[in-house]
Amino acid sequence: MQRNSLSILIGALLAASVAQAQWQPVPAPSDRVFTFALSGTRLFAGSEDSGLWLSTNGGASFQAYPTGLPEMGYDIRALEVRQDTIWAAMLGGGVCRSVDGGTTWASFNQGFETQAFAAGVAVLGDTVYAAIEWAPGLQPSGVYKTAVQQANWQRSGTGFPTGLAGITALAATESGVMFVGVAVGGSGGNLQVSLDRGATWQKRSVAGVQGVLSLAVAGETIYAGTTSGLYVSLDSARTWQSVGTELQNGVVDDLLLFNETLYAAVDGVGVVASANGGASWNVLTGNLPISGDFVSAIFIHQGRLFAGLSASHGVWSRPLPATGVDEGGQMPGTITLLRNYPNPFNPATTISFQLAQPAVVTLKVYNLLGREVATLVNRELKPAGSNAVVFEARGLASGLYFYRLTAGSQTKTQRMVLAR
16 A cells, blocks of 8 residues: 655644654564553554564563464454453454463354454454455455354354455444444445444445545544545444544554544654544654654553554554643633523433534533433534533432533533422
8 A cells, every 4th residue: 555655744743743752662573563452461462473462561561472373373453352351353363362361362263164364353242243354265254243252153244245355444332333444445335334233234435535444433433544534423434524634645544542532643644642533633753763664553551652663663652641632732722511401400401512623522410429420422523613412310319410521631510400
């Protein structure tokens, strides 16, 4: 894939950035990193050619971890963790699993008829899903599913093409909407979407871009990193809008959501962060050696931001900015949280707020003891201007309640009275 230089973008972003904390190289095997995952105190990295890596010192160093499985010598494209169980998806190796936090591993490929090119893995409830891309003479492409306890892979639903190559990512919302990114679009589209936990699949596209390379989910909001910038959908990939005009021409290789902040790995730029849903970005690249290279994976652990580079530069890390943006970088604009109406109310009231620009928003309700009683908006991208949410206080006792709005690093609180 051809990589964009983005020289004009680099100059503009770097000119706007502030003094950078310095990145430091992390002792690790020299190979490309596709993915990071944390299980307890163990930080894992999945590599292109040198298998699984392990850090037991908070990411200060990594070593190749001998799993004893030939399957895990292939490209480890995704890692999924649930408590002490880890699933690994390999291009050519299918899926492997560890039930003891990564100490021992076993093949988890029962049910596949041939060798499987697994590009993504996700867990919903008691079911594991794997996105399999097509390879000549091997397992047909599709999303396959099995129970978490024991592998017996079966094709999940209908409508997914059997000859689809270039699958890049698998993501799912809490409600069970599932997304599969495809690197090369064309007539096959650059997304496959299921609205019913994999029972049926349909082709969709982020219009005007060649491929979708990375996906990130915030509540029911889905972000897509593409070959031509970053896009967001609020309606299960039916429609898309470009976010972050600065990134429109950039290849977005990885996305990460952490504490209401969106991080992106962008070719030619490095690592950038946005605390307002992509409306504006701060450059975190600093001295990261991206010349002739690009960041293929990002991760956050113990207050540090990790970047896995694609070539011989390995893994680097730096302190995580306290506010989710670079030091001194203030999130532009303000948020306004209005008084609910009616107030007092029974049983419903409307909570309104205003945003100076689009932002990822969380809105929660608390009782007098500070206990959360309702989540009205959970890390969703809301447009600039006026927004309103209806709160129905069914099952709650009369009394004083507080509602708190968070957008990026800003928080506002109001109070309301429920009168039965």
